[in-house]
Structure formats: C-alpha cells, structure tokens
Amino acid sequence: MRIYRLLLARFGPRDWWPGESPFEVMTGAVLTQNTAWRNVERAIANLRALGLTTPEAVLAADGEALERALVPSGYYTVKARRLRALCSSVLEGGAGGLDPEVLRLPLEALRERLLSVNGVGPETADSIVLYAAGKPSFVVDAYTRRILSRHSLAAGDEPYEEIRALFMDSLPRDARLYNEYHALLVAAGNMYCRPRAPRCAECPLGGDPLLAGGLREAPAADTRAR
Numbered sequence: 001m002r003i004y005r006l007l008l009a010r011f012g013p014r015d016w017w018p019g020e021s022p023f024e025v026m027t028g029a030v031l032t033q034n035t036a037w038r039n040v041e042r043a044i045a046n047l048r049a050l051g052l053t054t055p056e057a058v059l060a061a062d063g064e065a066l067e068r069a070l071v072p073s074g075y076y077t078v079k080a081r082r083l084r085a086l087c088s089s090v091l092e093g094g095a096g097g098l099d100p101e102v103l104r105l106p107l108e109a110l111r112e113r114l115l116s117v118n119g120v121g122p123e124t125a126d127s128i129v130l131y132a133a134g135k136p137s138f139v140v141d142a143y144t145r146r147i148l149s150r151h152s153l154a155a156g157d158e159p160y161e162e163i164r165a166l167f168m169d170s171l172p173r174d175a176r177l178y179n180e181y182h183a184l185l186v187a188a189g190n191m192y193c194r195p196r197a198p199r200c201a202e203c204p205l206g207g208d209p210l211l212a213g214g215l216r217e218a219p220a221a222d223t224r225a226r
C-alpha cells in the first residue's frame with residue numbers, strides 16, 4: 001500500500017483500461033501482447049472501421065481482412081488466431097455478442113476458462129478478469145517484476161502465480177485498487193523505471209526512505225524491457 005499511495009500521489013488516477021466495451025478490453029488484452037499500446041489502438045481502430053466489435057462479428061469475418069486489421073499490433077496471424085479462439089470461448093452458450101454470463105462467472109472459474117484458451121496466458125487472463133469483468137485479480141507484467149526486483153521485494157523471475165499471490169495476499173481484495181495499482185506501476189515503469197537507466201531521483205519511489213533502502217543497482221542488461 002505504501003508503493004500504491006506514493007504512485008497515486010504523483011500520477012493521480014489513471015482511468016484504465018481504455019476500451020469502449022468489455023469486448024474491446026478483451027481484444028486489447030490479446031493485442032497488447034509483445035507490443036506497445038499505441039499499436040494496439042491502431043489495430044482496434046481498424047476493427048471498429050470494419051464493424052468487428054463483437055465476438056460474433058470477429059468469428060464471421062473474412063480471415064484475411066481480420067489479419068490485415070491486426071497488422072499494426074504485430075504477429076497479426078497469431079493474434080488473429082488467438083482473438084478468434086477467445087471469441088469462441090466467450091460466445092459459448094451465448095447468443096450473438098459477448099455472453100454476459102461469462103463475465104459473471106466467479107473469479108476463479110472465469111480465470112480458468114480464459115486460461116484454457118490457446119494463447120491466453122495469465123497476464124492476458126488477469127487483464128480481462130480485472131478490466132473487462134471488474135473482478136479482483138492482480139495483473140503482473142514486466143514493469144511489476146522490474147520494480148519489485150529493484151526494490152528487493154522479489155527476485156523478479158519468480159513464476160507468475162507467485163508474484164500475483166504476493167500482491168493478493170498483501171492487499172485487500174478490491175478490483176478498483178488492483179485496477180489502479182497495475183496502471184500506476186505501468187506509469188512508473190514507462191516514465192522512470194527504464195530497463196537500463198532507471199530515473200530514481202525523479203521517481204516517486206526513489207525518495208521514500210523505506211523503499212529506497214531496498215534499492216539495488218539496475219542489471220546491466222534487463223531483457224524484460226518493453
């Protein structure tokens with residue numbers, strides 16, 4: 001909570017996740033794998049222009065047209081396949097658009113269902129659980145690992161579930177808190193906690209006596225760069 005409060009005091013609420021609908025949030029969670037958000041925005045704009053804004057529309061779309069729309073997000077063939085697989089999963093038992101019952105599943109059931117989709121890993125699944133369904137599942141990404149490891153709060157290369165549990169066992173189970181916290185870590189990672197040259201002097205966590213006490217040198221070559 002100390003980290004959270006310091007980041008919130010500096011950055012303010014981040015109003016995440018950008019998306020006009022739960023389905024668009026899900027789409028963004030798949031498309032943001034291995035690419036910057038600005039590229040995702042261009043791909044989502046293409047999908048909107050083609051009217052591919054529901055799982056049903058994506059599944060009915062021409063394969064090449066779908067891939068072309070996803071080109072800006074990179075790995076477009078793989079991402080088209082993953083997006084289709086996710087659409088099939090969330091449509092199961094539903095009629096037409098996104099089956100609202102899917103998002104109403106209990107947290108763990110929803111998470112398991114998403115994780116069973118080919119190409120959906122825990123970060124993508126938790127992004128959907130948290131930002132599309134509004135359920136308290138903490139999202140762990142490269143920024144989270146880097147910040148924790150640089151403050152000696154984790155090694156940084158632990159299994160995903162271990163880092164997630166560290167947050168979820170230490171914080172109240174609160175979707176709004178997790179939503180904001182993840183967004184704040186991304187902001188700190190983007191602005192200050194760079195892979196090779198962290199800007200600790202300007203960072204809100206750099207001047208905190210407790211957190212600065214655990215600071216260790218940035219690794220010479222952090223391969224978890226974004």
Ligand code: SF4
Binds near residue numbers: 188
């Ligand atoms: S920039 Fe420095 S103070 Fe800020 S999160 Fe990274 S290691 Fe911590």
